[in-house]
Structure formats: C-alpha cells, structure tokens
Amino acid sequence: MTATPALPQRDFSAFLFDMDGTILTSIKAAERVWGDWAAGHGLDVAAFLPTIHGKRTEETIRALELPGVDPVAEAAFITRAEIEDVAGIEAIEGAADFIASLPAGRWAIVTSAPRALAEARIAAAGLPLPAVLVAAEDVERGKPAPDPFLLGARKLGVKPEDCLVFEDTLAGLRSAAAAGMDSIVVTVTHAHPLETDVASVLDYADLRAVTTADGLLRVQRRP
CATH class of the missing domain: 3.40.50.1000 (HAD superfamily/HAD-like)
Structure with missing residues (x-):
C-alpha cells in the first residue's frame, strides 16, 4: 500500500x-444543468459529465467542436442556468x-x-x-x-x-x-x-x- x-x-x-x-x-446541481445541456446536443451524458470539472465553461464547450455551436453563447446560457439551480x-x-x-x-x-x-x-x-x-x-x-x-x-x-x-x-x-x-x-x-x-x-x-x-x-x- x-x-x-x-x-x-x-x-x-x-x-x-x-x-x-x-x-x-x-456536483448535483452542475450535473443537472450540464446533463440537460449535453442531452440536448446529442452527447453521451455519462461519458461527458466527468469532463466538466476544473475548467472554464467556455473552454469545455469549445473543446467539443460541435458544429454550429457558439461556445460563448452556450457558456452564458449554462452559467445562467447554474446560478438559478443551487439546490443541494x-x-x-x-x-x-x-x-x-x-x-x-x-x-x-x-x-x-x-x-x-x-x-x-x-x-x-x-x-x-x-x-x-x-x-x-x-x-x-x-x-x-x-x-x-x-x-x-x-x-x-x-x-x-x-x-x-x-x-x-x-x-x-x-x-x-x-x-x-x-x-x-x-x-x-x-x-x-x-x-x-x-x-x-x-x-x-x-x-x-x-x-x-x-x-x-x-x-x-x-x-
């Protein structure tokens, strides 16, 4: 050991x-918000959620290179949702x-x-x-x-x-x-x-x- x-x-x-x-x-609040967002973009939620921790929201989204997705706008949307959801x-x-x-x-x-x-x-x-x-x-x-x-x-x-x-x-x-x-x-x-x-x-x-x-x-x- x-x-x-x-x-x-x-x-x-x-x-x-x-x-x-x-x-x-x-974790509970963040994964609720990010899970809904990931599902809406057709991502594998279970595989994606472990990647969200420790980095800035915009950088996490940008790394996905999703076609037609504006990382700045999506990061602002996620941040607003996270501010509203502080349960747990x-x-x-x-x-x-x-x-x-x-x-x-x-x-x-x-x-x-x-x-x-x-x-x-x-x-x-x-x-x-x-x-x-x-x-x-x-x-x-x-x-x-x-x-x-x-x-x-x-x-x-x-x-x-x-x-x-x-x-x-x-x-x-x-x-x-x-x-x-x-x-x-x-x-x-x-x-x-x-x-x-x-x-x-x-x-x-x-x-x-x-x-x-x-x-x-x-x-x-x-x-």
Missing part, C-alpha cells in the same frame, strides 16, 4: 482555495471552520467559475466571501495555466512560492504547480483516485490551520 504523502512541512503567507469540489460540493450545494465537511480560523486577507478563492456563479454557490453553501475572489473572467488563460493562482497571490500581496493551494482536480493541481505553489488535494468528491504525488485529505474535519508567532500559516492534521 502506498503511503499518503505528508502535508507540507513549512509555513505559508496565504492559502488559496479552489471552489467546486474543494470547499463546497456542487453544501460546504465540504470542516471547510467553514477551517476558513473561519484564517486571518482576514490571508486567503482567497481561485475558481474556474464565472464570478456571479461563484458568489451564488458560496452563498448557497453558507461560506463567507473572501476579500479576494479570482473568477473565470479575471484571466485570459484558465487552469491548468498558472495565471489564476498567480493573480490570487498578487491580489493578496504575497509571493507565489509562499502560497499553499487546496484543489480537487488535476487541472487545478497543474495550475498550482506551474505557479510554483505547493498543493493539497481534497478527495471527498472523487469517484476515483487522482494520479498525483501531492498530499491528500478527504475533507477539513481532521485539519487545523495554525498561525505562527511571526504571522505565517501552517496546516496540520489534528492529533
């Missing part, structure tokens, strides 16, 4: 969180307490969702809006490019290498790595293990954030 990689053994200036699948679960969205276990323990201005959410959708889902999950929220429209290149996480660090006023990322997808982990950041992968929504060598946690129930005497952040497993 492969040993679970240890949590990063160092201190950080800030924590950056992906949203969907990382601090909240919106919940915070991942322990996420609210973990985030509440962090100093204000020392954490951000970096998501591939459009801002309006991100704000709707964060509210539906009962989580606080951070001082810094990087959304899909804030960068030209989304994950797995490093741009979203680099922008999050810049808005917080910290160096990229001093940030710790919490993610749930390979696209997100690649984005963090390209930005020079350490990561932890949250696995509670995974149907299958990710092929990655970063530290993994099921959720936040057994984690705690410690603020050191010099004001840095450290993450530990609870004893």
Whole structure:
C-alpha cells in the first residue's frame, strides 16, 4: 500500500482555495444543468459529465467542436442556468471552520467559475466571501495555466512560492504547480483516485490551520 504523502512541512503567507469540489460540493446541481445541456446536443451524458470539472465553461464547450455551436453563447446560457439551480450545494465537511480560523486577507478563492456563479454557490453553501475572489473572467488563460493562482497571490500581496493551494482536480493541481505553489488535494468528491504525488485529505474535519508567532500559516492534521 502506498503511503499518503505528508502535508507540507513549512509555513505559508496565504492559502488559496479552489471552489467546486474543494470547499463546497456542487456536483448535483452542475450535473443537472450540464446533463440537460449535453442531452440536448446529442452527447453521451455519462461519458461527458466527468469532463466538466476544473475548467472554464467556455473552454469545455469549445473543446467539443460541435458544429454550429457558439461556445460563448452556450457558456452564458449554462452559467445562467447554474446560478438559478443551487439546490443541494453544501460546504465540504470542516471547510467553514477551517476558513473561519484564517486571518482576514490571508486567503482567497481561485475558481474556474464565472464570478456571479461563484458568489451564488458560496452563498448557497453558507461560506463567507473572501476579500479576494479570482473568477473565470479575471484571466485570459484558465487552469491548468498558472495565471489564476498567480493573480490570487498578487491580489493578496504575497509571493507565489509562499502560497499553499487546496484543489480537487488535476487541472487545478497543474495550475498550482506551474505557479510554483505547493498543493493539497481534497478527495471527498472523487469517484476515483487522482494520479498525483501531492498530499491528500478527504475533507477539513481532521485539519487545523495554525498561525505562527511571526504571522505565517501552517496546516496540520489534528492529533
């Protein structure tokens, strides 16, 4: 049996969180909307749905190369539908307490969702809006490019290498790595293990954030 990689053994200036699948679960809502859309376009819904996570909506649609389909218009339609359907969205276990323990201005959410959708889902999950929220429209290149996480660090006023990322997808982990950041992968929504060598946690129930005497952040497993 492969040993679970240890949590990063160092201190950080800030924590950056992906949203969907990382601090909240919106799988039911997202798959309802995307499933209806995919069926309407004659796609194999079961095969298509696993491909929607971790990337921007427009990029997911564009990759399909469907004839006669405008990715920008379709992405706007899907986003509107997702904003209206927030039933079943919940915070991942322990996420609210973990985030509440962090100093204000020392954490951000970096998501591939459009801002309006991100704000709707964060509210539906009962989580606080951070001082810094990087959304899909804030960068030209989304994950797995490093741009979203680099922008999050810049808005917080910290160096990229001093940030710790919490993610749930390979696209997100690649984005963090390209930005020079350490990561932890949250696995509670995974149907299958990710092929990655970063530290993994099921959720936040057994984690705690410690603020050191010099004001840095450290993450530990609870004893």
